[in-house]
Amino acid sequence: MxxxxxxxxxxxxxxxxxxxxxxxxxxxxxxxxxxxxxxxANRVAQALRSGQLPIAGFIPGDIQNPFFAGIAHDLEVELRKHGHNLLIASSGDNAAQERELLESLRALGLCGFVLTPASAASSQHIAKLARDGVPCVLIDRVAKGARCDSIVVDNVGGARAAVDYLVANGHRRIGFLRDDSQIFTAQERLAGYLRALTGHGIVPEKQLIARSRSVVEHAIAATTRLFRRRNKPTALFTVDSLMTQGALLGLRAMGLQVPHDVSLIGFDDFSLATFTDPQITVVAQPTAEIGALAARLLIERLAGDMADPQHIRFPTQLIVRGSVSCPPAR
Known part of the structure; x- marks a missing residue:
């Protein structure tokens, strides 16, 4: 040429x-x-000569979760404005798999990462990432000891608002469908549920807390087990949108109507929540703000910002729809 x-x-x-x-x-x-x-032009070759690809990595727990899918979309849109692309690889909420992904993607020369720590065991390799000078923004969860920017929401406050609303509608036996992992968000939402109950003078009952993987099919089974019990709950609070979908399907399969037989609130809004009959009351996170802000923080770090890490916690919002009513007379 x-x-x-x-x-x-x-x-x-x-x-x-x-x-x-x-x-x-x-x-x-x-x-x-x-x-x-x-x-x-071969951008890869050019980037390799400079030692860095114009590609950021996003490592969520599960990209099938609508929350993370929305974050991925907003990250990509914002990064593209600054000439960067996005590569996505799910950790499956497995710390060992997360570590392997980070090592592999770093070897490819990715410029930085946005990730959701898989568990407490993630803290060590994420802290090392930060010490090595690799820009990293944590979303949804935190990693102890890692000097990284982080963006989370008020999980405890959101869970308390959901339980407060159920109690205000007359419910005392409130079930909780939670993830069986030890991730940060699940622990905080459980804490909010328990604090809300005790704040209203309600003694928490272990048999009202059902565990499930964050998969629709598993949530269906967990919901079925919970509502086959003799003294079943009059209301159910679920820890994320996949759990909410599974709970709704499980209740319907048992012939239980929402909210006539069971009231339902889910943590995380999702598109189908407004297409169901009734529409589902949810604790919503500001997903669009989280993704865009994470991208901007990463771009600032890539541009050389050496300020202390920012730790941002967004409030949640209880969106009242039609899935809660007073408990049925017994």
Whole structure:
């Protein structure tokens, strides 16, 4: 191509990469030659020479979760504005798999990461990532000892608001469908549920707390087990949107109507929550704000911002719809 444009290879390289001075006439001639020959710059090769790809990694627990899918979309939109692309790889909420993903993606030269720590065991390798100078933003969960920016929500307050609303509608036996893992959000939402009950003078009952993997099919089974008990709950609070969907399907399979037989509130809003009959009352997180802010924080770190890490906690919002009523008379 340099021959076709009658310039040296160095001049052609400067013209195509827009680095270094090249006269306007020469630059035009090089670009015209590139167009004729169908030349496309190899961004990977250019990035490898500079030691960094213009690609950020996003490692959520499970990309099938609507919350993380929404975050991924907003991250990609915001990063693209700054000339970066996004690579997504789910950890499956497994700390060992998360560590392997980080090592593999770092070896590829990714510029930085947005991730949701899989568990408390994630803290060690995430802290090392920060010590090595790799820009990293944590969302939804935190990693103890890691000097990284973090964005979470008030999980405890959101769970308390849900239980407070159920109690205000006359419920005393409130079931809780939770993730069986030890992740940060599950622990905080459980704490909020328990604090709300005790705050209203209600003694928490272990048999009203059902465990399940955050998978619709598992949530169906856990809901069925919970409501087959003799003294079943009059209301159910679920820990995330996949659990909410599973609970709704499980209740319907048992012939229980929401909210006539059972009231239901879920943590996390999701699109189907407004397409059901009745629509589902939820504790909503500001998903769009979280994704966009995470991208901006990462871009600032990539640009050389060396300030102390920012730790941001957003409030949640209880969105009241039609899935809660007074408990049925018994």
């Amino acid at each position: 340099a021959v076709a444009a009658s310039v040296s290879r160095a001049t052609a390289a400067r013209a195509l990469s827009h680095h270094g001075y090249v006269g306007d006439e020469t630059a035009t001639r090089v670009q015209e030659a590139a167009d004729r020959l169908g030349y496309r």
